[in-house]
Each structure stands twice: as structure tokens, then as C-alpha cells.
Amino acid sequence: MAHEYNEGRLPIHEAAFRNYDTVVERILANLCSKDGNKNNENEDHRSQEEKERANLLHQARIQEMVETTTYDYFRLTPILAATVGNARRTIECLISHGAKVTSRDGENRSMASIAILKQNVELLLYFSQAPYANELDIWNTLMNMFTSKISDESSAAGRILEQLTAPKYIKIAWSYLYNLRLVEKTIQVLIQTVNNNANFNEQLLTSCLIILYNLLCIDPNIRPTFNQNDEAARAFVQMPKTTDTLSLLFSQIVCHLCDDIRCIQSFVNQNLISNLQILLDQDTMNIPKTEACLYFDILGKIARCKTDYQILIQKSSATERTILEQGIHLLDRYDRQLTISVLHFIRELCLQNDQHQQICADNRLLIAHLLNALNSSFRDVQRSSVDTLQMIVTHNTASQLTLLQQGGAEQLLILLNKATLPRLRVSIICTLWSLTGNERSRKQSMA
Structure with a gap:
């Protein structure tokens, strides 16, 4: 049979690529012996053995x-x-016509590999439910490609895993990914990517962060897994934060992880505090709000x-x-939101710490901000300011x-007269009472 290649491809390859299944059926149906028409005409005159042979x-x-x-590089x-x-x-x-699903192309790539490289998550999931x-x-x-040292493979697999760990697909894929120890x-992979200074793969690092963020949102219990790897905290602290996307993902994940005291200890040991101080010092007033809030939530x-x-x-003296x-x-x-995050941080900084309380009290700019916030149109800002003063x-x-x-005291009393929310009024009264200390005269005067 003469194969008529067009740019290295047969009609069946073109039809298959374009999903012309009826054309593929027709091509295969027309395959018969050179004298197929004669055989069809003499069908009744052939023996059973001849029919079987045909x-x-x-x-x-x-x-x-x-x-x-195909007669080209891709094969x-x-x-x-x-x-x-x-x-x-x-x-x-x-x-159905006998094609082997184990076929490999010229670069030894399987159907699964090709679907991953083509970023076709729907086809990949279709394959996962197929009889074959x-x-x-x-x-x-998928996991072998993700951990591969070949950049194109690891990046493609990373992007597929981003999608599979997202809410749309996670219920379908989670059991498989969990068994393969995805976390x-x-x-x-994140540690290897951060350590690979010679060929830094920003896309792969981004994928790793998105995967971890997705997994933290569905299963906070992965924090212990993070703590089992001493290099993980170091990689997070040292990773490049050269784009807003990387910085945001970094801060979101670290904020999640810092709900676990062991994660906090690991991060502190790797100088996370200095790292955050440097990030906050880079063009402070233009830091994206969400990132700044997360930095102070972490702190x-x-x-x-x-x-x-x-x-x-x-x-911490990483900056002036x-x-x-x-x-x-x-x-x-x-x-x-930024005001609330910063004031929450200040409260934690002063918690049972006389020295820090006094540092804050002596900072006239801070006190001015706190007193000014008492007049905010946002009740949560007022409440946060009152709690910080207390x-x-x-x-x-x-x-x-x-x-x-x-x-x-005067500013708090003015706010007390205006406040209508019970919780805010209670906070103001508690703060006013705290201002009196242990001196009877001040308590009587305040009362």
C-alpha cells in the first residue's frame, strides 16, 4: 500500500488531529486488498479459509x-x-480499531505526557476514568514530570497540578494526589527550584506556591508535613519575591502556616522577621495593600x-x-483593612510587655493616629483603635x-457619648478604666 505523506503526515493523522472521526472510520473501512472490489463481487464463491485469510x-x-x-521529528x-x-x-x-494506548512519540512521550504538555486537564481526567x-x-x-529536571516537563505538570488542586477539580483528583504524596x-520541588540559582524557573516556583495555597485551603493538616522538612522554611524565606504574584502567594501561605507554633519557630529560625522587615522597607507606601496586611498578620x-x-x-535591625x-x-x-492589621500587630507586640507598651505610648505619631482613628467612619477601625489603646x-x-x-481620656469620652454599638461602648469603658491604673483618685475622677 502506498502511503501518501503530506508534509510527513498521512490523511489519517490529519483527520485524527482535527477530530474527524467519521473520516478516520472511512479511511479504515476502505482499507482492503488491491483487488478488493473483485473480492467483494466473488464473495460467495470464496471458501471459508479464503474469507478468513482476507x-x-x-x-x-x-x-x-x-x-x-508521521514522517517527521514528532513521529x-x-x-x-x-x-x-x-x-x-x-x-x-x-x-476500537486496535490502536495501542501505550504508543510513544519520537521523544518517548505517552498519551498522558502529551496531554500534560498540552495543558489539557479535561482530557487527562477523561483518560483517568477510561477503561485503559x-x-x-x-x-x-504526572508526578514524574512534576519532579523532572527538564524545565518544560516540570512547568507543564506544575500548571496541571495548579488546576487539579483548585476547587473545580480537587474532589475528583484528591484521592490520587494524596496517595502520591503531593504535599x-x-x-x-519548591526547595529544588529555590536552590537552582543557575536556571531559576519562576513559573515552576509559582505553580508550587499555588498548589500549596490550594491544599492549605482544603486541608490545614498539611502543616505538620511542612514541619518535617527543615529546608522548607529556609526555602520560603530565601525564595525570590520579585513579582507581586510571588510576594502575595508567599505571604498568604506563610500566614496560613503561622497558625502552627512549630511553623513559626521554623520560620523565625530562618530569619523570617528580618526578611519581612526588608520587604516592608521597599517603597513602603506603595506596597500592595493585601501583601502589607498579610505581612503584619504574620508578624x-x-x-x-x-x-x-x-x-x-x-x-530587628535589617533596616534603619x-x-x-x-x-x-x-x-x-x-x-x-491595613489600619486594622497594623493595630492588631501592635496589640500583639505589646501583649504583657511593659517595655513595648511604653515605646508605643511615647510614640506621639502612633498615639495621634490612634486618637484620630477614634473618629473614623468605620466602626471596626474605632474598635481596633480602642483595643490598641487599652x-x-x-x-x-x-x-x-x-x-x-x-x-x-477626653477623646475616648467623646467617642463614648457618640457610640451606639454595645461592644464598642464596653471596649471604651474598659480602656478608660485601664487608664486609671491603681490610683484611687484617678478611678474616682474617671467614674
Whole structure:
């Protein structure tokens, strides 16, 4: 049979790629012996043995056709061409005619590999539900490509895993991914990517972060897995944060992980505090709001963990300004959520820490911001300001006097007269009472 190649491809390859399954059927149906028409005319005169021989010859030619490869670099069989073209109907048609799902192209890539490289998550999931799924070995192929040292393979697999761990597909894929230890392997790939300075793969790093973020959202219990790898915290701290996407993903994941005290300890040991201080010092007033909020949420969780960590935060000298000063500077943006995050951090920094309470009380700019926030149109900002003032003066006589001298009591009383929300009124009253300290005269005067 003469194969008429067009640019290295037969008509069956073109039809398979374009999902012309009826054309593929017609091509295969027309495959018969050179004198097929004569044989058809004399069908009744042939013996059973001749009929069987003719049928075997016909099947052999069909098999030859469905296994023939393109005469080019890619060496695609029709079923591989159909995979490239996302041609599901044609794939099933070819399989019904004996095409092998274990076919490999010129670079030894399988159907599963091609679907991954083509970023075709729907086709990959279709294969996973097919009767021949075991022959394709989809999930092992995916994980092997993800951990591959070949950049194109690892990047493509990473993008597929981003989609599979997203809400749309996670219920379908989770059991497979869990059994293949996706969390551990993602952390492993992230560490390798960060350490690979010579050929840094930003896309792969982004994929690793998105996968971890997706997994943290559905299963917070992966935090212990993170703690089992000493290199993980170091990789997070040292990873490049050269784009807003990388910075945002970094801060979101670290904020999640810092709900676990062991994660906090790992991060602190890897100088996360200094790293955040440097990030906050880079064009402070133009840091994206969400990232700045997350940085202070992280620092607040660290400060709450240990008094020693409060001291580390306040004494961190990675930049000229302290982290507290950076936070106070950001209050000048008068952003609702950012103000709440910074004030929450300040409360955690002052928690049961007389020295930090006094540092905050002596900072006239901070006190001015806090008193100004009492007049905010947002009730949550007012409440946050009141709670912060209370934290600064609780059990600290010096800071109580400092705040009284700056007119704190008068401002709180004005707000108390205006406030209608019960919780806000209670917070104001508690703060006013904290301002009186243990002196009977001040208590009587305040009452």
C-alpha cells in the first residue's frame, strides 16, 4: 500500500488531529486488498479459509494504518495526533480499531505526557476514568514530570497540578494526589527550584506556591508535613519575591502556616522577621495593600507566640526603621483593612510587655493616629483603635500617664457619648478604666 505523506503526515493523522472521526472510520473501512472490489463481487464463491485469510489481511492493514507514524521529528501515531488535538471521539474510534494506548512519540512521550504538555486537564481526567487508565499510568506520569529536571516537563505538570488542586477539580483528583504524596513532592520541588540559582524557573516556583495555597485551603493538616522538612522554611524565606504574584502567594501561605507554633519557630529560625522587615522597607507606601496586611498578620502571630519573639521583632535591625515604625508609617495611608492589621500587630507586640507598651505610648505619631482613628467612619477601625489603646496602657502606669497627658481620656469620652454599638461602648469603658491604673483618685475622677 502506498502511503501518501503530506508534509510527513498521512490523511489519517490529519483527520485524527482535527477530530474527524467519521473520516478516520472511512479511511479504515476502505482499507482492503488491491483487488478488493473483485473480492467483494466473488464473495460467495470464496471458501471459508479464503474469507478468513482476507479478513486477517484486512485487519493487518488496519493495524498497520493505526500504528503508522508521521514522517517527521514528532513521529506521531494517529492516536497520539488525536491526543495532541484533544480529539476524544477519534481516540475512542482508533482504540476500537486496535490502536495501542501505550504508543510513544519520537521523544518517548505517552498519551498522558502529551496531554500534560498540552495543558489539557479535561482530557487527562477523561483518560483517568477510561477503561485503559491503568495502561496510561496517568498519575505517576504526572508526578514524574512534576519532579523532572527538564524545565518544560516540570512547568507543564506544575500548571496541571495548579488546576487539579483548585476547587473545580480537587474532589475528583484528591484521592490520587494524596496517595502520591503531593504535599511532600511539592515542597521538594519548591526547595529544588529555590536552590537552582543557575536556571531559576519562576513559573515552576509559582505553580508550587499555588498548589500549596490550594491544599492549605482544603486541608490545614498539611502543616505538620511542612514541619518535617527543615529546608522548607529556609526555602520560603530565601525564595525570590520579585513579582507581586510571588510576594502575595508567599505571604498568604506563610500566614496560613503561622497558625502552627512549630511553623513559626521554623520560620523565625530562618530569619523570617528580618526578611519581612526588608520587604516592608521597599517603597513602603506603595506596597500592595493585601501583601502589607498579610505581612503584619504574620508578624502579629509571631509576636503572640513568645515574648522572646516580641523582642526579636522590636530589635530587628535589617533596616534603619524598626518594624513598628514601618507600621506606623503605613497608617498614613488611612486604609481601613491595613489600619486594622497594623493595630492588631501592635496589640500583639505589646501583649504583657511593659517595655513595648511604653515605646508605643511615647510614640506621639502612633498615639495621634490612634486618637484620630477614634473618629473614623468605620466602626471596626474605632474598635481596633480602642483595643490598641487599652493594650498599651494595661498594667503600665507610665504609659497610662503618657496617654492621659496627650488627651486620650477626653477623646475616648467623646467617642463614648457618640457610640451606639454595645461592644464598642464596653471596649471604651474598659480602656478608660485601664487608664486609671491603681490610683484611687484617678478611678474616682474617671467614674
